[in-house]
Amino acid sequence: MVKFNHSIQFILNDEDVSTEAPPGTLALDYARQHRHLNGTKSGCKEGDCGACTVIVGELDAQGKLRYLPMTSCLLPIGELHGKHLVTIEGLNMKELSPVQQAMVDCGGSQCGYCTPGFVVAMTAGLMEPKLPLNETGVLHAISGNLCRCTGYRPIKAAGVQAIEALADKLNTVDRVQSLVEAGALPEYFTGIADRLKTIHGETGVPQPEMALDASDGEKQPRFIISGGTDLYVQRGDELPNANVVLLNNGKRIGAPELRDGRVTFDARMTFEAFAEDPLILRHLPEMPAYNDLIASWPMRTRSSIGGNICNASPIADMTCLMLALEAELTLSGDDGRRRNVPLREFYLGYKRLNKKPEEIVASISFPSFSEPTVVNWEKVSKRAWLDIATVNAACKLRVEDGRFAEVHLALGGVAATPLYLSEASRALEGEPLAASSIHACIDVAMGEFTPMGDVRGSADYKRLLARQLLLVHFEKLYPETISQEDLYAPLR
Ligand SMILES: Cc1cc2nc3c(=O)[nH]c(=O)nc-3n(C[C@H](O)[C@H](O)[C@H](O)COP(=O)(O)OP(=O)(O)OC[C@H]3O[C@@H](n4cnc5c(N)ncnc54)[C@H](O)[C@@H]3O)c2cc1C
Ligand code: FES
Ligand code: FES
Structure with missing residues (x-):
């Protein structure tokens, strides 16, 4: 002990x-x-x-x-x-709270085992001013909850009923106090x-x-x-x-900062906090939409980016994105000595890291960028929520004068570690923004990995997904220059 x-x-x-x-x-x-x-x-x-x-x-x-x-x-x-x-x-009061009452009214509970979790999650959704007071907000709030007997329609209806009962009484400045005043939270919260x-x-x-x-x-x-x-x-x-x-021992996690041309942030930063930060949103405006495909709300309020990187899962979502962003890690040893390691040199093999056991990843940074540099991240999994990737992909691209001036491609789920595609990235640099150069780049990429089949998909399926996701980057980022027909021609 x-x-x-x-x-x-x-x-x-x-x-x-x-x-x-x-x-x-x-x-x-x-x-x-x-x-x-x-x-x-x-x-x-x-x-x-x-x-x-x-x-x-x-x-x-x-x-x-x-x-x-x-x-x-x-x-x-x-x-x-x-x-x-x-x-x-x-959350209990003399009377049922509006959320509890709505679960009763809508038949949102059968065996009841999941019910406290749903009530707590829905109440958390009401307490968070950033969630919309509608069905989308309810779904976000209960994204981490499973029910094996009632089915989700009555539960969703209960969430919507609770919102309808309260929406007029809730303000965005102090949501908790307004919930107390509306009788939806006990008074002690004040x-x-x-x-x-x-x-x-x-x-x-x-x-x-x-x-x-x-x-x-x-x-x-x-x-x-x-x-x-x-x-x-x-x-x-x-x-x-x-x-x-x-690591979360009371020391506050500060906001990401722009230092010497790099966006630097505490490795303990959670996925949720990362996607809310104005500096991050300036670089990655799609980050909240990416987050919707990563785990669930209660998981993202805990999952840290440093943990995602150090766990070294080949399908780690944030790690794939960080590889494309050319992230660098600052490691701190027991003696307080610090050293920097580019993320792409951090993985030595399956779950083997370029890190001593006692070293802590203290911070993470990536070069700041702006237009015309663009970023995209993709993930395919079996379910939209609460699922890990079968394959994920990320890119950072810059096109100048009709040619690729900078290319960084990363893939997850196709190798023993999250993978930076160095050869394919180099192959595309200097090439014209055209379907033919992208196809040539992807041919190089396909030689850079050998996926293994597992419960999430066969090796062949993962190769197909990887090719498809690499193509999707260019379809999404350059729709006006490259037609879908040309881009997907090799897959037909
Ligand atoms: C239900 C569920 C759903 C999930 N869905 C996803 C998903 O969709 N996508 C995804 O990518 N992941 C997913 N995960 C995995 C997990 O949430 C992430 O990998 C998360 O980022 C891990 O971060 P953490 O802070 O919780 O790590 P921890 O569990 O705290 O740590 C993970 C490992 O890293 C080490 N470590 C952590 N931080 C540091 C540091 N700063 N320095 C040195 N070592 C460190 C720890 O010692 C440990 O070995 C899911 C997990 C669960 C349980
Ligand atoms: S017991 Fe299932 S999420 Fe905690
Ligand atoms: S009511 Fe039984 S698991 Fe949800």
């Missing part, structure tokens, strides 16, 4: 809590086993079903509280220091920000002595956890009592 010499303080629903539980303990296990809050259900314990969904409130740099949904089955309790953890019990500030103290962040490294000096393997969405799926049984290093 790891010794951990300070307590984790947070607010659980309406209760101030201080616990000595090991920091790697799952919020799900803490709620159910330590606190007997059994409304939060344990389903898959892999982030897939949403039965364990909770809402976590965190103060931002301005002292404003923001609530986001998370799967408690992949959430280490050590990260909750100074935050507000809301389980289904924390005082949470001030209560959290007392845990945080004057600095606004958890105190240094609260740095949540559970290292006990013994020689046991240590696990570096960022969002935990990969690690808990792989090592879920070990982590609660293991020597964990929580």
